[in-house]
Amino acid sequence: MKITDIEAFAVNIPLVPFEDGGIAPYVTNHNSLTDMDRVLVRVDTDEGISGWGEVRVFLTPAATVSIIEDGIRPLVVGQSPFELEALRRQVFVEYANADMFFAPVEVACWDIVGQSLDKPVYELLGGWTAPSQTNTRHREHQGDYSNEDDYGNDHEIEVAYCLGILSPEQSRQRAAEVLNEGYSVLKTKAGRDWTEDVARIEAMHDEVDGELSFRLDPNQGWTIDQAIRVGSKLADAGIYLQYMEQPIRVDAHDSLAGLKRQTRQPIGPNEDTYIPHNLRRLVAAGAIDVAVLDLTPAGGITGLRQEAAIAADAGIPAVHHCAFDLGIRTAAILHAVHGIPGFSLPPDSVYYGWEDDVIADPFDVADGTLRVPQDSGLGIEIDRDRIEEYRIA
Template sequence: MLFAYTISCVEITDITATTVDVPLRELDETLGIGPYVTNHGQVESMERVLVRVDTDEGLTGWGEMRVFLSPRATEAIIEDGIGPLVIGQSPFETERLRRQVFIEYTNIELFFAAVETACWDIVGQAVGKPVYELLGGWSAPEQTTARNRDAADAEPAAEQEIEFAFCLGILPPEESRVKAREALDAGFSVLKTKAGQNWKQDVERIRAMHDEVDGELEFRLDPNQGWTVDQAIRVGAALEDSGIYLQYMEQPIRTNAHQQLSNLTSRLRQPIAPNEDTYIPHNLRSLIEAGAMDIAVLDLTPAGGIGGLRQQAAIVEDAGIPFTHHCAFDLGIRTAVILHAAHGIPGFSLPPDTTYYAWEGDVIESPFEVTNGRIRVPDEPGLGIDVDQDAVERFQI
């Protein structure tokens, strides 16, 4: 009866968005990665939009996303676009809200995702349960191997930890060596590096890092659509000739070229893993039908939140395709969401990406600890995090 009362009575009363800018630790620091160079530019700090959802029962939930175009534009879409559509409604009805929000000419799910995760946070608090329990998959650990890869030898506490992949920008081969050693010494087993500016140097960097760690790290290579088909084939073949088999090659060519991706999957023994392609509605089924995807790199933000991610996970799991979760320079709020999702949605079989180890600061009161490449899933109600308002003010732009 209490649960029914909670559902019927809690209403969303306000939605606010605040942008912060948090710097990355510099490259000369251990596990520092700034400036983080990609095929499209470089990052020394990252603007993140923090979304707060308040209710008439005094419960507050949080979400987080990257800036779209500008802080003012992102905040306006959330507060002035989504706010009027959901204020006065129940945060328990996340799926109905996700399906009803609509703004013409805009993929509004991208912006609604942060509101949706805040609603999950509120629901968990209202019923006194962590979000991962509400998702149901945590009770089937054999189906969630991202957190159970070494279950036979793991300590009991490790059952509620998620393994992550270390992320690194484009660096010269010798500098990449140093960071690969740092990642291995810190307990990571997978390193993802950006690529795409010079495919020959991309090959040399992977060779240098592989040599430095004596093959003890697996590698992911992500050019962010930066190669042509023939370049991707050359990269994959050159690494194979060196005895290096990537965990996957992420979105090597442009999006919406599914037949070309299919050709890559048939010509290379390096697994192909679309990422940006999965941001486009209904592309997952097209990729599966075309045989253009060995691994899926999903992201809950373009999916519309936890509910959308769970829907995508079911599609690729049903197709027998392994999947993991993308990193967008996530602070503590979105990192918490990813932890709950990877722990609570069955099928995550590869470590999600993260750059969490490289932040100069965070906006939550008790920042996560990255130990041996793993982060413990919070077990407090909701997302299990409290936002540090002083930190928000310090980093706010």
């Protein structure tokens, strides 16, 4: 089997407004979103099997599409989609990191391989019988994982609810709703005002009487002294985060290690893990408690598996990051965290926040979980009419 063509499609899909139960505007320390651009990638083969991948927009939709079609396509057309390691290693662009643009192509190749073998991707990854993909709350009613028959009926992945920067009162309101909907983890953006960040966590924690775990993500928005104050104030209030995600700027590993020593809150670098070899450096520096990984900067599922192994070897739990994923990348993430050992914390998701999707049978978030598709490959069917409806000219 050979790859014959690659085509990329840029789409823009709106988010559900907050007052209608959604998350828009989704406010971070650097932007505010009411819709989101995504690029969908189809990889064709000479045996009539096509696979799909998805990636966020870099620079502009047109630029992202051009790099994939004009830059990545010539490097992989004529190659076998089964030879994923060879493909990944030969996609080299001098003075640039091509991994993020190759990632949706790599995911599409996994989709093709799974369809060809009539197996879902998670089975090809080899780790799906591990008990780590759901937390204790769900394991209690899902049976003993030592019994393969019990586990074979369970393919639900708990996800963390993600929320932008809101007022303490709005955050309080949504926290109660999130708990009522069956979630056990809520992640909120931060970084514009560290005192407000503390106030929002305290308000949510008070509203749910400590029944939710929280992640706090300032996207590098704090200085180290602010991060120390946030961690200390929350600990003084009896609030212990699941982790603080990338609290300070990237490549400041000594400072991050110092922060880790001075706070009782776990540290979860994210953007730092996007930089090649940084995960090993973070481990060596003692600057990481949780590895917040993402398959796109990793170059796809194969690279993600290698990063998860690094974290596992260091005894560090891994969790998958969310980048406003439609159904294609959501499916890829579900297969990855279900099939790769080491992902012991619920992946982030904003899937509930979309007004629409490009897959024919959108996912249903039930009791704070998403079900891993069971059909071959990624297990999803693309709705081409919806792609055309939302396509960016």
